[in-house]
Amino acid sequence: MKAILALEDGRLFEGRSFGATGTSTGEICFNTSMTGYQEVITDPSYRGQIVTMTYPQIGNYGVNPDDAESASPHVRGFVIGELSPIASNYRSRQTLAEYFAEHGILGIEHVDTRALTKHLRSLGAMRACLTTELTGEEAVAEAKKSPSMEGADLVKEVTCAEGYAWEQDSRRFTMPNTVTGQEGNWATLPPIRSRIVAYDFGIKYNILRRLRQVGFEVEVVPSTTPADAVLKRDPDGIFLSNGPGDPAALPYIHEEVKKLIGKKPIFGICLGNQILGHVFGGRTFKLKFGHHGGNQPVKDLRSGKISITSQNHGFAVDPESFDTNVEVTHINLNDDTVEGIRHKEHPVFSVQYHPEAAPGPHDATYFFDEFADLVEQSK
DSSP states (O other): OEEEEEETTSOEEEEEEEEBOSEEEEEEEEEOOSSOHHHHHTOGGGTTEEEEEOSSEEOTTOBOGGGOSSSSOOOSEEEOSEEOSOOOOTTOOBOHHHHHHHHTOEEEESOOHHHHHHHHHHHOOEEEEEESSSOHHHHHHHHHHSOOSTTOOOHHHHSOSSOEEOOTTOSOEEOOOTTTOOOOEEOOOOOOOEEEEEEESSOOHHHHHHHHHTTEEEEEEETTOOHHHHHHTOOSEEEEOOOOSOGGGOHHHHHHHHTTTTTSOEEEETHHHHHHHHHTTOOEEEEEEEEEEEEEEEEETTTOOEEEEEEEEEEEEOGGGSOTTEEEEEEETTTOOEEEEEESSSSEEEESSOTTOSSSOSTTTHHHHHHHHHHHHHO
16 A cells, blocks of 8 residues: 655655554654664654664564563554565564554555655654555645654653563573574573662663663662652662653653662663753753664773664753763764763763663673672662
8 A cells, every 4th residue: 555754844755555554643763773673663762753764674584572672562653665575584473564563553665765864864853744544745734733752751651550570581592503403592590689670761671681681680660650669669779761752851750860869879771861861950952863773883981992882862961961970971972972971979870872782782781780780889
């Protein structure tokens, strides 16, 4: 079926639909990852967004439940160059088109994603409409009427309704032995060393897996959990997760996290980093087209080491807005934006990128060990 992608500036892209049909709106962005489309689709940080993949062919290895980063997809739409006609992988359980049809997600293929990406790089992320039922003119009008990402509290849409202990799928998967032909199995986890509370602002499963893999017993709590309720649990540490939307639209979260500073060791990722920025007196601003993909270079200002990182965010912290007790520890080498901060007096640190790397390179996984060591030292 014919489909149309309409941008709010009037630019139209025509293609062929797959998955569900209908009309959907959201902010359009592009992701430069070469693999990991399922992790992208199920990342809660993409709530409210239509995602374009710059890699030309998508869907070739299908979809399977083990690689999901949450219980359901969160993208508002998916734009690709070519949908693979087959899904070839021993772990695949269904095709991408079948998965989208099951969950009501609109996809469009046969789009010139290179032209679209260059357009967004030049003019910036913007609102868009993906439709199989409207005319181009009607779709542009729908895009213009859709809500802006600035000022949007999307955390309330993705956070868990009730707290829970993370137990599902914590084991480390061992890849198949290509010599013997044996299938993969699950490796033994280390013993529990410490207990932490993880705030769910849109947390990814692989973050929870990595926390458990370094010896944490993890209790996940909703984004609205008061600070005193967390402290009553007497955890050894506190984790602030990734999540969608505008970090400036979350003052109710800023206030509660502020009460936790100095009480327990704290580690934040992505939105967690931006929340700490606000807690420390800083501001956040919207990036022109965001950082989405697995090839972002980040420099550790303390060691000089450079890592290639996985990222997914449309906002950044203003480094000139912090109080004097906060140090910028990491910067993005593409645009010099803040990629990591730490407090000079309290055991609190965060990074803007995704060390759990799902999808993405594994250069930054050491942060989970650093958090585990920090918690041990603070006991």
